Amino acid sequence: MKISEAQKKIDVWIKKYGVRYFNELTNTALLMEEVGEVARVMARRYGEQSEKESDKGKKLEDELADVLFVLICIANQTGIDLEKALKENLAKKTKRDKTRHVKNKKLKKV
Numbered sequence: 001m002k003i004s005e006a007q008k009k010i011d012v013w014i015k016k017y018g019v020r021y022f023n024e025l026t027n028t029a030l031l032m033e034e035v036g037e038v039a040r041v042m043a044r045r046y047g048e049q050s051e052k053e054s055d056k057g058k059k060l061e062d063e064l065a066d067v068l069f070v071l072i073c074i075a076n077q078t079g080i081d082l083e084k085a086l087k088e089n090l091a092k093k094t095k096r097d098k099t100r101h102v103k104n105k106k107l108k109k110v
Helices: 003-018 024-045 060-077 082-097
Strands: none
Touching (some): 003 082, 024 060
């Protein structure tokens, strides 16, 4: 699915099931909450914290999808074409960093 298709599908879903978008501040808070849930899974499953029994059923892919859902909601309600924004952002990063990481001795393969 293209990002533009995801934006349209989520817009339809919000209007059908969500009644309306939460305001931008609420969605920003929800985004932070969802990112925190991703961090929790990462810290416990891939980091050094032990995983609680209550966290074992959490799926990283579901938590990442929650982040993407809220991010797309914010883009939709603020009129941002995420597909275009991502292409422009990648072009900016490529221009700015095309040799930066390659020259970083900390990133050399072992």
